[in-house]
Amino acid sequence: MAESRPQSAQPGELPSDAGVPKVVVSRLSLYLRELQRLETAGQQTISSGQLGTLLGFSDAQVRKDLGFFGQFGYPGVGYRCDELIRAMRDILGTNQAWNVVMVGVGNLGQALLGYRGFGRQNFTIVAAFDADPAKVGHVVQGLTIQPLDELAATVRERHVRLGMIVVPAARAQEVADRLVAAGVEGIVNFAPVTLTLPPHVQNVGVDLAIELEQLSFAVTAKLAKAAEFPPATGSPGG
Amino acid sequence: MAESRPQSAQPGELPSDAGVPKVVVSRLSLYLRELQRLETAGQQTISSGQLGTLLGFSDAQVRKDLGFFGQFGYPGVGYRCDELIRAMRDILGTNQAWNVVMVGVGNLGQALLGYRGFGRQNFTIVAAFDADPAKVGHVVQGLTIQPLDELAATVRERHVRLGMIVVPAARAQEVADRLVAAGVEGIVNFAPVTLTLPPHVQNVGVDLAIELEQLSFAVTAKLAKAAEFPPATGSPGG
């Protein structure tokens, strides 16, 4: 074991988890994803500058972000990929296993049940529910679809802490209410509505149409800008 | 027609599209989504305070965000839903139709092909591609899966400006390169990797595992915070 390990970074004694900006946490996930790729590719260490370049951030930003959680680097060397991955997973919580329930087993729900990427980060979908009696009892990706009545019991018995909502917009809020009542602590919502939740329940929304909308804005804005500052016609001088 | 329409907000003469913060644009999409829901529910006007409350923002923030693009409100009244929807769609670019291509027709790709939410915002997936010869020629959601060789020609012929990458991580960069070469201006990437793209191509990444990771952090941090400031034991005094 690395006895000269820099200080901190053990779970449970991270410096004040309080008040870390959300945007920092979202970059942390990107750092982790990249680090895992690099480690698989056999890279042992990486500097803040290299990591930043790969993701489009500055070296200072990478260091500041990590600085919220402790000291992980070796001056003159950089960060050891394996150590940093472990530390980041401790911070993000993915060194422990998370059981997840899914509500809504339509097209998208079925696709998500088959997605292998969740497991790699220690998330397991342990049960799937649907309000449609015609779907209940069918087996999808190894899970038997259950009726919503069984939600609370399953959440309790399987120690489920997170839920995914994959139902139509009109049903999303009532499903969210049931997940909250069942004791879930966080929700990923794929329905295109804003949920009203008690403050102790975390939530992340994923709206696929909005992602495209953001792109259409960016593409349009780019064009508008280009028209505003037209590039010189003809070949640029040496 | 509303002849007393406040100024501005006509497409093509929006005040300096330059330098609108990304976070503002992402809230714009949320405003629009909520406005469309309200209009469907029959609501004619809404104030910045009401809209903000529904989404968890302050009234001032709503007004400042809109202020980047023009003046849309009526003092003492608020905003007219229909007008504001039209203005926001002009800004975001979704009053015009967008043709989109999808590359990668696995579980997730097929689910996305069937997703009705895109159409509602004026996005149409006009073609789907897959590298697997066994899939080429099959019809999914009314589209015949094409080989990647045909990508460039289809993009040109169908005036496609946006692409969706729904292939495994290992293939994402090469697919991105082909989309760029074909002339696409923006990419939504569902593969869990950061793409390297020329600066004139916009891109948005959607990583489903990362969304869960953000939740697991939030849930864990909440707990850590609660331990740091334990709530008083026993019943709170009247």
Add this chain to the structure above:
DNA sequence: CGGTGTGAAAGTTTTCACAGCG
């Protein structure tokens, strides 16, 4: 009144720049 639009203040995040370390 009730509500917008907007400067100015407060707060937050990013970048700079450099001491210190192996």
Add this chain to the structure above:
DNA sequence: CGCTGTGAAAACTTTCACACCG
């Protein structure tokens, strides 16, 4: 050297507060 960790400065975003409008 090369690179981290971190205060201090700069840039940016949010909130405040109020003139003005119908």
